Amino acid sequence: MATGREVEVYLDLLSQPCRAVHILLTRTKIPHRIHSVALRKGEHRTSEFSKLNPMQKVPVLVDGGFILTESDAILKYLATTFDIPEHWYPWQPERRARVDEYMAWHHSNTRPHAAKVFILEVLLPAQLGVPVDQRRLDRALSDLDVTLERLESMFLQRQAFLCGDDITVADLLAVCELMQPLGSGRDILKDRPQLRHWRSRVQSAVGESFDDAHAVLFAVRDRRRARL
Amino acid sequence: MNLGKSTRSEKFQHFETETSAWLRGECLLKAAVSVRMRPDEPPLSSSVAIMLYLAEKFQTPEHWFPADLRLRSRVNEYLSWQHMAIRMHGSKMYWMRVMIPKIMGIDVPKEKMDGALEDLNASLTLIEENFLQDRPFIVGDQMSLADLVAIVEIMQPLGAGLDVFEGRPKLSAWRDRVQASIGKDLFDEAHQVILGAQDAMKQVDPSKLEPFKPKILRLFF
Numbered sequence: 001m002a003t004g005r006e007v008e009v010y011l012d013l014l015s016q017p018c019r020a021v022h023i024l025l026t027r028t029k030i031p032h033r034i035h036s037v038a039l040r041k042g043e044h045r046t047s048e049f050s051k052l053n054p055m056q057k058v059p060v061l062v063d064g065g066f067i068l069t070e071s072d073a074i075l076k077y078l079a080t081t082f083d084i085p086e087h088w089y090p091w092q093p094e095r096r097a098r099v100d101e102y103m104a105w106h107h108s109n110t111r112p113h114a115a116k117v118f119i120l121e122v123l124l125p126a127q128l129g130v131p132v133d134q135r136r137l138d139r140a141l142s143d144l145d146v147t148l149e150r151l152e153s154m155f156l157q158r159q160a161f162l163c164g165d166d167i168t169v170a171d172l173l174a175v176c177e178l179m180q181p182l183g184s185g186r187d188i189l190k191d192r193p194q195l196r197h198w199r200s201r202v203q204s205a206v207g208e209s210f211d212d213a214h215a216v217l218f219a220v221r222d223r224r225r226a227r228l
Numbered sequence: 229m230n231l232g233k234s235t236r237s238e239k240f241q242h243f244e245t246e247t248s249a250w251l252r253g254e255c256l257l258k259a260a261v262s263v264r265m266r267p268d269e270p271p272l273s274s275s276v277a278i279m280l281y282l283a284e285k286f287q288t289p290e291h292w293f294p295a296d297l298r299l300r301s302r303v304n305e306y307l308s309w310q311h312m313a314i315r316m317h318g319s320k321m322y323w324m325r326v327m328i329p330k331i332m333g334i335d336v337p338k339e340k341m342d343g344a345l346e347d348l349n350a351s352l353t354l355i356e357e358n359f360l361q362d363r364p365f366i367v368g369d370q371m372s373l374a375d376l377v378a379i380v381e382i383m384q385p386l387g388a389g390l391d392v393f394e395g396r397p398k399l400s401a402w403r404d405r406v407q408a409s410i411g412k413d414l415f416d417e418a419h420q421v422i423l424g425a426q427d428a429m430k431q432v433d434p435s436k437l438e439p440f441k442p443k444i445l446r447l448f449f
Contacts, residue, residue, distance in 0.1 A: 054357070055309075055354065055358065066298055070309055073305040073308055076304055077297065077301045080297055093265075093284045093285050094266060094269075096280075097265060097272050097280065098272075098277075100274070100276065100277035100281070101277035103308075104276040104311065105273075105274055107312055108311055108312065108316075111312075154270075
C-alpha cells in the first residue's frame with residue numbers, strides 16, 4: 001500500500017464527478033493537492049490543461065508520472081491503491097460487481113438526467129442570457145423522475161446504500177449528481193423519502209467532507225436567491 | 229458480446245441469457261444480458277460489470293483485466309469514457325439510418341444526421357489518438373476488455389451500412405489485431421447478426437415495430 005506520497009487532482013467543485021473524488025480524498029485522508037480548474041472561465045480548454053488531458057475534462061488525477069482521467073477510474077484507483085477502508089470498493093467479486101454495475105448504469109442514467117436539469121435551469125440561462133426553456137425542462141424532469149424511480153427499485157431497494165449495507169464510491173457519484181439541481185434551489189428528492197433518507201445516511205457517513213465539497217454549489221444557490 | 233456459446237460449457241451453466249428477438253418480429257424493447265451471481269439476489273446487469281465479474285471470478289488470462297493497478301486503471305478509464313461517447317454515437321447510427329426510416333417512414337433531417345456523424349467521427353478520432361496512440365492495443369501489447377468493448381461498439385455502425393474504418397488505417401489495423409486475437413471464427417460469429425441487420429430489417433413488417441415509436445419520439449425529436 002502506498003504511503004508518504006501526495007496525489008495531485010485537477011478539479012472544479014461545480015462538477016459533480018469532481019465532488020465525488022474530492023469527498024473520497026478528504027474523507028479517507030489520502031494525501032493530495034488540489035489544482036483548481038475553473039470550467040466557467042474555460043480553463044479546461046487552455047493548451048496547458050490540454051497537454052494534461054487532451055479530452056479537456058475534469059477530474060484528472062496525477063500520481064507521480066501517472067495521469068488518469070474519468071472519475072470512475074480515479075475512484076477505483078484511489079480505493080485500491082491507498083490503504084482506505086475496504087467498503088469503499090469491496091474486494092469480494094459479488095460485492096464489487098454491484099458497485100461496477102451501478103457505476104456503469106450511472107453514465108447513461110443518473111448523470112445525464114440530473115445534469116440536464118441544472119444545465120437547463122442554471123447554466124444555459126446564465127451563459128446565453130435566455131429564459132429557461134420550460135418544455136425541455138419539463139421533459140428533463142420527467143426523465144429524471146424515471147431515473148429516481150429506478151434508483152429506488154433497482155439499486156436502493158431495502159438496503160442502506162446503493163450497493164449494499166455500506167457506503168461505496170457508487171453512492172458518492174450518485175449523491176453528487178443528485179445534489180446538482182440544488183444549484184437552482186431545486187430539491188429533486190423532496191417527494192422521495194427513501195432517497196432522502198439515503199442521502200442523509202451518505203452525509204453522515206462522509207461527515208464534513210460533504211459540505212466542504214458542496215460549498216461552491218451552495219454559493220451558486222445563495223447568489224441566485226439573493227438576486228430574486 | 230456473444231454469450232450464446234456459454235450455454236454449451238459447464239462452467240457457464242448458471243448464466244441466463246436473454247437476447248433480442250425483434251429481428252424475428254418478436255418485439256422486445258430492450259435486449260438484456262444478465263448473470264445470476266447468487267440465487268437470492270437480482271441478476272447482475274450491465275455488460276461491463278458482467279465482464280469484470282467474469283474476469284475475476286473465472287480467473288481469465290491476465291491480459292483481459294491486468295493485475296497491475298495502473299494498466300487496470302487504463303482499462304477502467306476506457307470502459308468509463310465509452311458509455312457516453314462511442315457507444316452512444318455508434319448506436320445512434322443504426323437508429324437514424326435504419327430504424328427511424330423504417331418505423332417513422334421518414335429520413336432523418338440532413339442537419340441532424342451530419343451532427344451525429346460528426347460526433348461519431350470525434351469519438352473514433354479520440355480512440356485512435358488518445359486511447360490507442362502508437363500501441364497495438366488500448367493498454368499495451370495484448371488485448372484487454374477495453375479492446376473487446378471498443379470493437380463491438382465500433383462495429384455497430386457497420387450494421388447501418390456505415391464503414392467507419394474507411395480512411396482510418398490505424399483503426400483498421402487495430403481491428404485486424406483484435407480479430408486475430410479473438411479468433412476470426414468467434415469474431416465473425418459474434419458480428420454476424422449486426423452485419424446482416426440492415427438486410428434483415430428489410431424483411432420486417434413495420435407494424436411490428438410500433439412499440440419503438442414513443443422511444444424514438446422521445447430520444448430523437
